[in-house]
Amino acid sequence: MARIAQFRALQFFSYSRVVQCHRCYSNDLAKGIISKIKATGPITMEEYMKVVLTHPEKGYYMSRDVFGKKGDFITSPEISQVFGELIGVWIVTEWMMASKPKKWQLVELGPGRGTLMADILRVFGVLKVPLANLSVHMVELSPALSAIQEQTLIGSPAVDNTVPTNLSMNHEGPYRSRALRSGATVSWHHNLKDIPLETG
Numbered sequence: 708m709a710r711i712a713q714f715r716a717l718q719f720f721s722y723s724r725v726v727q728c729h730r731c732y733s734n735d736l737a738k739g740i741i742s743k744i745k746a747t748g749p750i751t752m753e754e755y756m757k758v759v760l761t762h763p764e765k766g767y768y769m770s771r772d773v774f775g776k777k778g779d780f781i782t783s784p785e786i787s788q789v790f791g792e793l794i795g796v797w798i799v800t801e802w803m804m805a806s807k808p809k810k811w812q813l814v815e816l817g818p819g820r821g822t823l824m825a826d827i828l829r830v831f832g833v834l835k836v837p838l839a840n841l842s843v844h845m846v847e848l849s850p851a852l853s854a855i856q857e858q859t860l861i862g863s864p865a866v867d868n869t870v871p872t873n874l875s876m877n878h879e880g881p882y883r884s885r886a887l888r889s890g891a892t893v894s895w896h897h898n899l900k901d902i903p904l905e906t907g
Contacts, residue, residue, distance in 0.1 A: 736765040761848045768849040774820055784823040791826025798827060799834050810905045814844045821856030839890035844902045853883060853895045860893055861885050
């Protein structure tokens, strides 16, 4: 009972602080979050993170490259190609142990700049893995990052940082698809559930 009372007090304190500090936030995104909390009450951590990371205009990942020296952090594939190459060898091993299915999918969630996938696909080429029946799926919400991923994987110049106007975040299926020289296809999706299940 005491823990419930402590939690409620903390919840009230947090809510009160948000309401009191409403004027101290100048960022439109923060103001929007505070307004939502004032109108509907507490929000989950999932709701908060989704808004601050993927808001169409103000989201952290939505309009810029956040990786590397000019960004805010770095990931293992950006440090060394060895990371992706080892994962590529592991995937080939698993594919062989599954009796080399003719149709297969490779899915990456939050693929950053596309460096990890590029390293994996390079290993497939070195090991002579047939890629004509491979479909690569990138789950990415950021128009800016999907353009960088396309440049990394296809080699074409990065296109504009906007999702085509006829496609919304609620669009089902890929919002971008390209063919690799190896024969594999790469598709970009907003949601994991939009990726069709392929069996072979």
